[in-house]
Amino acid sequence: MxxxxxxxxxxxxxxxxxxxxxxxxxxxxxxxxxxxxxxxxxxxxxxxxxxxxxxxxxxxxxxxxxxxxxxxxxxxxxxxxxxxxxxxxxxxxxxxxxxxxxxxxxxxxxxxxxxxxxxxxxxGVLGMPGVTAYWGLLDVGEPTPGDTVVVSAAAGAVGSVVGQLAQLAGARVVGTAGSDEKVAWLTDELGFDAAINYKETDDLAGAVAETCPDGVDVYFDNVGGPITDAVWPQLNVRSRVVVCGQIALYNATEVPTGPRKLTKLIETRATVEGVLVSDYEDRWGEALRRLSRFIREGDLHYRxxxxxxxxxxxxxxxxxxxxxxxxxxxxxxxxxxxxxx
Amino acid sequence: MxxxxxxxxxxxxxxxxxxxxxxxxxxxxxxxxxxxxxxxxxxxxxxxxxxxxxxxxxxxxxxxxxxxxxxxxxxxxxxxxxxxxxxxxxxxxxxxxxxxxxxxxxxxxxxxxxxxxxxxxxxGVLGMPGVTAYWGLLDVGEPTPGDTVVVSAAAGAVGSVVGQLAQLAGARVVGTAGSDEKVAWLTDELGFDAAINYKETDDLAGAVAETCPDGVDVYFDNVGGPITDAVWPQLNVRSRVVVCGQIALYNATEVPTGPRKLTKLIETRATVEGVLVSDYEDRWGEALRRLSRFIREGDLHYRxxxxxxxxxxxxxxxxxxxxxxxxxxxxxxxxxxxxxx
Missing domain, CATH: 3.90.180.10 (Medium-chain alcohol dehydrogenases, catalytic domain)
Known part of the structure; x- marks a missing residue:
């Protein structure tokens, strides 16, 4: 047999x-x-x-x-x-x-x-990660022209699509990534307005503040932990945080701890919401058709x-x-x- | 003069x-x-x-x-x-x-x-705290009949109104408070389904789980810190967290830390949102008219x-x-x- x-x-x-x-x-x-x-x-x-x-x-x-x-x-x-x-x-x-x-x-x-x-x-771009990026950003993050969108793990399967879709939506886009090669891909090839190599940055919060002078309107979070801590202080009034992944925490052997963040939500009335692609089963095809068109038209690149x-x-x-x-x-x-x- | x-x-x-x-x-x-x-x-x-x-x-x-x-x-x-x-x-x-x-x-x-x-x-009940409770619960928390609503600082100016409004909305209501006198007021006079004296409870998370056997659909948070940590694991799919106050943190001399909570939002697609009463300036009178009617009809009590x-x-x-x-x-x-x- x-x-x-x-x-x-x-x-x-x-x-x-x-x-x-x-x-x-x-x-x-x-x-x-x-x-x-x-x-x-x-x-x-x-x-x-x-x-x-x-x-x-x-x-x-x-x-x-x-x-x-x-x-x-x-x-x-x-x-x-x-x-x-x-x-x-x-x-x-x-x-x-x-x-x-x-x-x-x-x-x-x-x-x-x-x-x-x-x-x-x-x-990838026409599968689970692409659909996650599409609905997570557009249905939950809801960027509008002029917004500043920050995405963590911006060179990843989800993040790279999020950043490009945010650009198509008229937003300024800042990404975080873990190597100079990734940063170069984001800024030189994908056209991100800025990208931060978090592994080479001592003052991550300062780097976010510097690259987001008008604050953050949408934060698409794939990572969690210290990167998220650095973005949080820059959240604008009525901003949206899309929690898509928390890879920085997945291997923790004890309950991960960090600064308590909820007071900032009172100050800003920001919304924090999780996203899971399985909620979008019925709208999968709609996302794929758009994403494939963006690829054909040269507006969406992937690796x-x-x-x-x-x-x-x-x-x-x-x-x-x-x-x-x-x-x-x-x-x-x-x-x-x-x-x- | x-x-x-x-x-x-x-x-x-x-x-x-x-x-x-x-x-x-x-x-x-x-x-x-x-x-x-x-x-x-x-x-x-x-x-x-x-x-x-x-x-x-x-x-x-x-x-x-x-x-x-x-x-x-x-x-x-x-x-x-x-x-x-x-x-x-x-x-x-x-x-x-x-x-x-x-x-x-x-x-x-x-x-x-x-x-x-x-x-x-x-x-109080017909002022800032009452209006905060009214719009925070009804506009942000959006309880529906059969929901379980948990409110912290439930015997306070805001929390006591939140809990009673949630009952009027058909929800099961559980409150946390810091004395047996408060717990008695909540359960015996206001008709809460359960109330937890957090100062006398060793296993706060267990107490929340026990009093909320169907999980938590709306958490109206006036306190933050360990009480919020205890409620979080019970959040249901598509539940709503209304962040209204974080009094447990206001006197902190260092950045308060605690368990990182965002992964739970991916699992549940819960929404966390801050509320500030000044956003409801235009709808102040609407809340007051309803609240005063509830008082007159004996459905809303206050101290x-x-x-x-x-x-x-x-x-x-x-x-x-x-x-x-x-x-x-x-x-x-x-x-x-x-x-x-």
């Missing part, structure tokens, strides 16, 4: 995850049941939110179980189909497994439209950081916490086996 | 204010200019927000100056008028001074309508804690931070001098 490989959660990490928390196992390739398809993974996503799934804690999604395969956004090719809606050769995306092959209900998959862009973008080889998936994931990726972090698992593009 | 007394800010307090920060001075009674009136103070308000005015820091209002009279909500009687709109004997309210007499522009005063309730209520004598105003203010007041804290300064009720 044909076989396949899966990455399983070997143990729940304490603090920063290590390779010991992952186990590569070889299993029989599953066969699709009625209404299901067998999918060969072409690209697998690794995302910061996965750190939360490794924790045995109630959240917006169930935690992963130790000894079980982990779940991931996947772009794959249908190899076998027992569903009317899909046939072998179709390229699909959905939440599958950290696996070379997996079976899925056809209803849980989305067909990747090759007219929108390269298929890999279905995990992908592709690690080659399924065996390197944990490396790609661990690299997220080191800030190694510029743009979307992907794992390339296989080439398409058919020529039916 | 007739004289009057004023309380002036003697020094900016560090940490908890003391009597040394206040200075009682006797000055000539001022005379009203064109369009102005001379007001004799009947009641003076002391409020937690005043602690912020003692600080030399930019906020939503200018700080008080050392050596100058402090400002306060006052109910007073017009003694002399150089304005067409007001005449001697009229009872008015406005932001005047910690003083037995003060001059004010008639345009900055609101006439107290004796049909709405006893005049002293114009500084006032009256300290007698202008010389005791600093005591009344300092007592706020000890949680001494049940309901609105007032200073009675003088009786009405006329019989024209």
């Amino acid at each position: 044909a076989q396949t490989r899966q990455w399983r959660l070997a143990s729940r990490p304490v603090g920063e995850p290590t390779h010991d928390d992952f186990e590569l196992v070889t299993v029989d390739r599953p066969a699709p049941g009625d209404g299901e398809v067998l999918v060969k993974t072409l690209y697998q996503s690794v995302d910061p939110y996965m750190r939360g799934r490794m924790r045995d804690a109630e959240s917006y999604a169930d935690p992963w179980e130790v000894g079980e395969p982990m779940r991931a956004g996947v772009i794959g090719e249908v190899l076998e189909s027992e569903a009317d809606a899909l046939e072998p050769g179709d390229v699909v995306t959905g939440e599958l497994l950290w696996a070379e092959h997996a079976v899925a209900d056809a209803d849980d998959l989305r067909r990747v439209d090759p007219d929108l862009g390269p298929v890999s973008t279905a995990l 992908e950081n592709v690690v080659d080889g399924f065996e390197n998936a944990p490396d790609a994931f661990l690299g997220l916490f080191e800030g190694e990726n510029v743009g979307k972090q992907l794992v390339k698992v296989a080439d398409r086996s058919t020529e039916t593009q | 007739a004289q009057t007394r004023q309380w002036r800010l003697a020094s900016r307090p560090v940490g908890e204010p003391t009597h040394d920060d206040f200075e009682l001075v006797t000055v000539d009674r001022p005379a009203p200019g064109d369009g102005e009136v001379l007001v004799k103070t009947l009641y003076q308000s002391v409020d937690p927000y005043m602690r912020g005015r003692m600080r030399d820091a930019e906020s939503y209002a200018d700080p008080w100056e050392v050596g100058e009279p402090m400002r306060a909500g006052v109910i007073g009687e017009v003694l002399e008028s150089e304005a067409d709109a007001l005449e001697p004997g009229d009872v008015v309210t406005g932001e005047l001074l910690w003083a037995e007499h003060a001059v004010a522009d008639a345009d900055d005063l609101r006439r107290v309508d004796p049909d709405l309730g006893p005049v002293s209520t114009a500084l 006032e804690n009256v300290v007698d004598g202008f010389e005791n105003a600093p005591d009344a203010f300092l007592g706020l931070f000890e949680g001494e007041n049940v309901g609105k804290q007032l200073v009675k300064v003088a009786d009405r001098s006329t019989e024209t009720q």
Whole structure:
């Protein structure tokens, strides 16, 4: 019987995850049941939110179980189909497994439209991160022309889209990132008004104040912790804080502490709101159509950081916490086996 | 020339204010200019927000100056008028001074309508605290029937109105307060579903979880700090946090720290928003009419804690931070001098 490989959660990490928390196992390739398809993974996503799934804690999604395969956004090719809606050769995306092959209900998959862009973008700028950026900024952040928008992890998969959409909305855009290479990408190629390398800045609050002389109207927060502490004092009256990610805190072994921030909200009547892309299931296509048009028209640029080889998936994931990726972090698992593009 | 007394800010307090920060001075009674009136103070308000005015820091209002009279909500009687709109004997309210007499522009005063309730209520349930509660809860908190609403400082001037309005909106109401007397008032007289004496509770988070088995849909926060930390884990999906006051933090001498809270907002897409009553200047009368109707119909109860004598105003203010007041804290300064009720 044909076989396949899966990455399983070997143990729940304490603090920063290590390779010991992952186990590569070889299993029989599953066969699709009625209404299901067998999918060969072409690209697998690794995302910061996965750190939360490794924790045995109630959240917006169930935690992963130790000894079980982990779940991931996947772009794959249908190899076998027992569903009317899909046939072998179709390229699909959905939440599958950290696996070379997996079976899925056809209803849980989305067909990747090759007219929108390269298929890999279905995990990045035209996938979960892009849709998160789109609705998080436009539905929650609501930038208006002349606003100053600050985005943290601005060179990441979500942040880079947020910053460019904010520019399209007529805002002044300032980003934070963790390397000079990222800062250069943001300011020189994406046209951000300013970018701050937080790792090289002693006075982060001063740097935010200096680059945002009119204060901050929208803060799109992917990071949390000290970067957020530095932005907070600059919040304007009626400003909006979009809490999208808190990657600075995800590996904490004790409850992270920091300055209490709520008094500032009385002074400013700022609104702080969390965003989760699953709330926008019904408006996914609307975001994709806009984002793909912006790409075609040259108004939206993206980068992908592709690690080659399924065996390197944990490396790609661990690299997220080191800030190694510029743009979307992907794992390339296989080439398409058919020529039916 | 007739004289009057004023309380002036003697020094900016560090940490908890003391009597040394206040200075009682006797000055000539001022005379009203064109369009102005001379007001004799009947009641003076002391409020937690005043602690912020003692600080030399930019906020939503200018700080008080050392050596100058402090400002306060006052109910007073017009003694002399150089304005067409007001005449001697009229009872008015406005932001005047910690003083037995003060001059004010008639345009900055609101006439107290004796049909709405006893005049002293114009500084409490039918004044700034009541209007804050009304719009903070109904415009920002937006409770719906079946919601669980938690309010901190629930026996205070704002919190007691918030809790009763939430009941009128069909919500289950849980309050926190700092004495058994307050807890008894909330549950036995105001009909709260539960109340927690936070000073006598070792496991505050557990007490909130126990009294809110369906989680928290609206948290109206007057206190901040550990009480807020205890409520936060119980926030429901799409819940609303109204940040109205943070009295637990106002006397801090270093930047107060605590658990970082923003990750919870991603899990719940809860909204956190500050409220400031001055944003509702245009809707003040609307709130007063409703509140006075609720009082007349027996649906809204209130208490006032009256300290007698202008010389005791600093005591009344300092007592706020000890949680001494049940309901609105007032200073009675003088009786009405006329019989024209």
